[in-house]
Amino acid sequence: MINRLIIITGSSRGIGKATAEIFLKGGESDLVIGVARTAATETVPNFKGIQADLSHLEGCENLLSQLAAFIAENTPQKLILVNNAGRLGEVVPSYQTPPSDLAKTIFLNMTAPMILQNGLLTVSVEKAIPLEIVNISSGAAKHEYYGWSGYCSTKAGFLMAAQVLKFGNKSITS
């Protein structure tokens, strides 16, 4: 039986990888699901890799379906979502940001974590499994930086999205 199911986006390197390594030192009955575009090559006990591109809708919806099916089959005692995957985007004067780059930054940094927190909260309510959400934000959510228009805006926007979700659901730890 799985005790804690920990889902970490952006687990292939950086903060997400380090977070996965810390959770993997936890209890033997915990399972870490790491999500990234790069497929996990190592076979680590208690780790399951899911390959997904979270910069578009289809990638997020596919991931949610896989997670919902896994949770239904394994009924963990607790869910933890670490919304970590993010991108800075091209650092250029704001008005020169290529539209496609801006759209990708907005989707990955704000839309995807909103879709994932909403989707997992739905599963959590339906299955009566407690959910804890950990969001990796940035000082850029509250301070402007030259050339970081998409990054600062999405970090600020998602901070508010998380606050609104928590405001309406007092049971969430975020």
Ligand SMILES: NC(=O)c1ccc[n+]([C@@H]2O[C@H](COP(=O)([O-])OP(=O)(O)OC[C@H]3O[C@@H](n4cnc5c(N)ncnc54)[C@H](OP(=O)(O)O)[C@@H]3O)[C@@H](O)[C@H]2O)c1
């Ligand atoms: N590093 C800092 O100084 C710092 C400071 C403040 C906040 N943060 C925040 O901390 C978080 C992690 O930062 P980091 O520096 O560790 O980043 P990083 O080293 O660039 O790693 C980003 C992770 O996100 C994944 N990722 C990127 N695009 C993706 C996509 N389209 N779909 C799915 N996964 C994707 C990457 O995996 P793949 O490339 O394999 O997909 C990678 O695992 C971000 O939210 C960032 O804004 C970082």
